[in-house]
Amino acid sequence: MPVLRGLAAEDWNRGTRAGTWVVRDIVAHLIDLTLRRVSFQRDGLVPPPPPCPIAGERDFVRFINSLNHDWVTVTRRFSPQVLTELFELASGDLADFFERTPLDGPGLFGVSWAGEMASAAGFDIGREFTELWHHQMQIRLAVGAPPLEDPRSRSMAASSLRTRSCGPDPSSSR
Numbered sequence: 001m002p003v004l005r006g007l008a009a010e011d012w013n014r015g016t017r018a019g020t021w022v023v024r025d026i027v028a029h030l031i032d033l034t035l036r037r038v039s040f041q042r043d044g045l046v047p048p049p050p051p052c053p054i055a056g057e058r059d060f061v062r063f064i065n066s067l068n069h070d071w072v073t074v075t076r077r078f079s080p081q082v083l084t085e086l087f088e089l090a091s092g093d094l095a096d097f098f099e100r101t102p103l104d105g106p107g108l109f110g111v112s113w114a115g116e117m118a119s120a121a122g123f124d125i126g127r128e129f130t131e132l133w134h135h136q137m138q139i140r141l142a143v144g145a146p147p148l149e150d151p152r153s154r155s156m157a158a159s160s161l162r163t164r165s166c167g168p169d170p171s172s173s174r
Contacts, residue, residue: 003136003145004084012080016142018135021072023142026135027083028075029068033131034090041108042097060112098125 004027012024021029039045050063075083107124110116114123136148 003140003143004080004087006145007080007143009080011143014142016138018138023139024076024080024083025072026139027087028072028078030132030135031075031083031086031090032068032071033128034087034094037108037128038090038093038097042093057112098128101125 007023012027013022015022016026018026036047040047052059052063054060054063078086101121103120103122103125105121107119107121109119109124109127111119111123111127113127116123119127133148139145140147
């Protein structure tokens with residue numbers, strides 16, 4: 001949050017490496033990801049069905065891109081302060097939920113880029129952290145902020161991916 005809170009008004013409209021998205025669009029996207037995850041997984045909301053059948057990867061990508069586009073368009077009506085406050089609230093809720101989630105249980109989503117229709121929670125959460133890390137770096141690069149130095153974030157992401165690829169972290173039994 002310190003990076004977002006420290007941005008000048010013009011920083012929110014800086015171009016990023018995320019195609020046509022500016023900083024505010026990436027923040028809006030992160031809010032959407034976080035609110036959807038909290039709503040679907042923590043709160044048990046059943047996701048509405050896509051408007052068109054998903055017959056393959058191309059249809060899935062089209063559907064996700066449409067969701068992203070719609071949300072980012074709506075949030076262009078929000079101030080940077082509102083975006084920051086929404087992200088702070090939603091990401092805190094998501095972090096609390098993830099900390100209570102057993103990594104060896106079922107994930108909410110299969111990690112499709114790994115060819116899985118169903119994935120363990122640890123791998124699903126690892127995918128989520130990968131996306132969050134990727135987008136926060138796009139913001140940092142756009143505004144000239146230093147890389148994230150939070151060892152807790154790196155440790156959690158590495159631990160969740162290790163759970164998927166190599167079994168439980170052997171150091172966790174110490």
